[in-house]
Each structure stands twice: as C-alpha cells, then as structure tokens.
Amino acid sequence: MRFGWGLQTLVQSAFDGYNVCICAYGQTGSGKTHTIIGDDVHPGLATRTFQRIFQLANDHQAQFDVQVSCSMLELYNDKLIDLLRLSDQAEVKLEIKKDKRGIVWVQGSRISPVANANQLSDLFHRGLGSRHTGSTRMNDRSSRSHLIVSINIECTSRLHGTVIRGKVSLLDLAGSERFAKSGSTGDQLREASSINKSLSTLGDVISALASEQPHTPYRNSKLTMLMQDSLGGNAKTLLFVTASVAAFNLDETLTSLTYASRAKAVTNAAQKNADCKEIARLKAVI
Ligand SMILES: Nc1ncnc2c1ncn2[C@@H]1O[C@H](COP(=O)(O)OP(=O)(O)OP(=O)(O)O)[C@@H](O)[C@H]1O
Numbered sequence: 001m002r003f004g005w006g007l008q009t010l011v012q013s014a015f016d017g018y019n020v021c022i023c024a025y026g027q028t029g030s031g032k033t034h035t036i037i038g039d040d041v042h043p044g045l046a047t048r049t050f051q052r053i054f055q056l057a058n059d060h061q062a063q064f065d066v067q068v069s070c071s072m073l074e075l076y077n078d079k080l081i082d083l084l085r086l087s088d089q090a091e092v093k094l095e096i097k098k099d100k101r102g103i104v105w106v107q108g109s110r111i112s113p114v115a116n117a118n119q120l121s122d123l124f125h126r127g128l129g130s131r132h133t134g135s136t137r138m139n140d141r142s143s144r145s146h147l148i149v150s151i152n153i154e155c156t157s158r159l160h161g162t163v164i165r166g167k168v169s170l171l172d173l174a175g176s177e178r179f180a181k182s183g184s185t186g187d188q189l190r191e192a193s194s195i196n197k198s199l200s201t202l203g204d205v206i207s208a209l210a211s212e213q214p215h216t217p218y219r220n221s222k223l224t225m226l227m228q229d230s231l232g233g234n235a236k237t238l239l240f241v242t243a244s245v246a247a248f249n250l251d252e253t254l255t256s257l258t259y260a261s262r263a264k265a266v267t268n269a270a271q272k273n274a275d276c277k278e279i280a281r282l283k284a285v286i
Pocket of ligand 1: 142
C-alpha cells in the first residue's frame with residue numbers, strides 16, 4: 001500500500017513520542033467518512049494508518065519492543081459510548097481525564113491490545129458496526145455521532161529501557177446540517193442539534209486558539225474536552241475539511257472554508273512523550 005507523505009511523517013511522529021491527530025470536518029454528506037474510513041475499494045486514511053503503524057513497528061523491532069493498543073468511542077447526543085465494550089456498557093462510567101502532560105484519556109474505556117494491522121482493522125470494523133448512523137435527505141448513511149479512535153503506541157528501547165509513548169487519534173466528526181435541507185425530524189432532529197451545538201463549540205475553540213486568546217473554552221463540550229490534546233495542545237494535527245461543490249451548498253461550503261482557514265492559523269508547540277528507564281519502571285509499579 002502507498003502512503004501520502006503527510007501520513008508517513010505523522011505516523012513516524014507517533015513513534016517518536018508525539019500525539020498525532022487526523023481529523024475530518026465538513027457539512028453532512030461532503031465525504032468525511034469516505035476520507036477517514038472509505039470502503040473496500042477505496043480504503044480511507046484509517047486503513048492506511050493501521051498498515052503504516054505496523055510497517056514501522058516491524059522496521060523498528062530490532063531496537064524497540066513496540067506495543068500497540070486501541071480504544072474506540074463515539075459521542076452520540078452528547079453521551080460517550082464505548083464501541084469496544086457494548087455488552088457491559090451500563091456498568092462502566094466513562095470519564096474524560098487529562099494527565100499531567102495534558103494527554104487526554106477516557107477512564108473506563110476499553111483499551112484493546114493489537115498485534116498486527118489485520119487485528120487492528122478487525123477491531124475497528126467491529127466497533128464501526130455499532131456506530132450510530134441514519135438516512136437523511138443529504139446522505140443515505142449519515143454518521144449521527146462523532147467517532148474518536150485512539151491508537152496508543154509504546155516503544156521500549158531494548159538497549160536503554162527508555163519508554164516513548166505516542167498516540168494517533170482518528171476523528172470522523174459528524175457533519176453540520178441545516179434542518180430544512182436534511183429533513184431531520186424527531187430523533188434525527190435531536191441528533192442534528194446536538195451535532196451542530198458541539199461543532200459550534202469546536203469552532204469557538206479554534207477561534208480562541210487562532211487569535212491566541214488567554215482562555216480556550218475546551219470545557220464547553222465533551223467534544224472539545226476530548227480534542228484538547230489534538231488541537232491546541234501537544235499534538236501534530238492533520239485536518240481535512242471536506243466541502244460540497246454543489247451551488248445548493250454554497251453557504252455551508254463557505255462556512256467550512258472559513259473554519260479551515262481559522263484552523264490553519266493555529267500553531268502548536270508539540271513535545272515528545274518519553275520517560276527514562278527508572279521513571280518508566282516506577283510508573284509501571286504505580
Ligand atoms: N471523494 C469521493 N469519491 C467518491 N464518493 C464519495 C467521495 N466523497 C464522498 N463520497 C460518497 O458520498 C456519500 C457521502 O459521503 P460520506 O458519508 O463520507 O459523507 P460525510 O461527510 O461523512 O457525511 P455525514 O456527516 O452525514 O456522515 C457516500 O456515499 C460516499 O461514498
């Protein structure tokens with residue numbers, strides 16, 4: 001499989017100890033899921049990312065013991081759902097936490113170890129099977145939730161015992177929609193207003209970061225809390241903005257492009273996550 005230059009470099013960065021985020025944003029039906037997930041004929045960025053992670057793990061195996069694990073959540077009607085833990089979901093409370101280095105994690109979510117790209121892909125597609133989707137006038141198979149996939153990469157040096165931790169987050173955001181166009185009513189209307197509300201808080205965060213305001217309103221929604229380490233924090237972020245070419249969607253396309261140019265103005269000071277052997281040992285004991 002061939003990888004774009006940006007994707008190659010980004011996945012390498014996760015092996016170097018950075019947080020990496022690959023995200024798609026745009027109006028409903030504009031191609032976010034097609035970009036991130038794709039299909040059997042046109043695999044999206046997720047499949048390419050999985051292949052690249054294990055290609056690099058293989059390349060580094062003489063120097064590093066590489067452990068890869070994955071968690072997969074959706075944010076549906078402002079509620080977090082663990083897509084890898086559906087059977088005992090009710091018993092577990094999911095809470096968004098941030099560690100001392102600003103890395104976001106979800107307490108209570110299932111983190112599944114994976115040994116190769118096929119295992120990761122199987123897990124991902126199993127999780128996707130439970131994601132909320134629905135048919136609207138704008139898209140036959142519209143995502144009704146934000147999808148957040150976190151792939152943790154831990155590389156322990158075989159020579160020094162140093163531990164480098166990186167994370168690749170893949171985000172397929174639900175699309176903004178105008179109710180009159182999508183024809184949403186009832187449950188779908190509730191879903192759409194929750195999606196629009198959370199995307200608006202994301203817009204506020206991006207504006208605050210782009211204009212370097214002293215306060216960034218991450219706590220205004222679960223989506224922005226989850227994306228805190230992917231936006232202004234310790235991350236290298238690749239944002240795809242998908243847009244419709246139809247004149248009928250001109251307003252939405254302009255809004256998406258404004259969003260994109262604001263996001264482009266955000267600059268992050270990404271730092272590596274690495275521990276020396278002794279700190280890694282003490283953390284493991286704790
Ligand atoms: N670049 C493309 N080439 C071919 N087909 C595409 C492309 N982009 C999108 N499509 C098709 O358009 C339809 C809508 O795309 P998709 O579901 O990815 O949109 P979306 O932005 O994720 O929408 P929503 O926010 O409603 O989930 C799908 O049938 C998809 O296969």
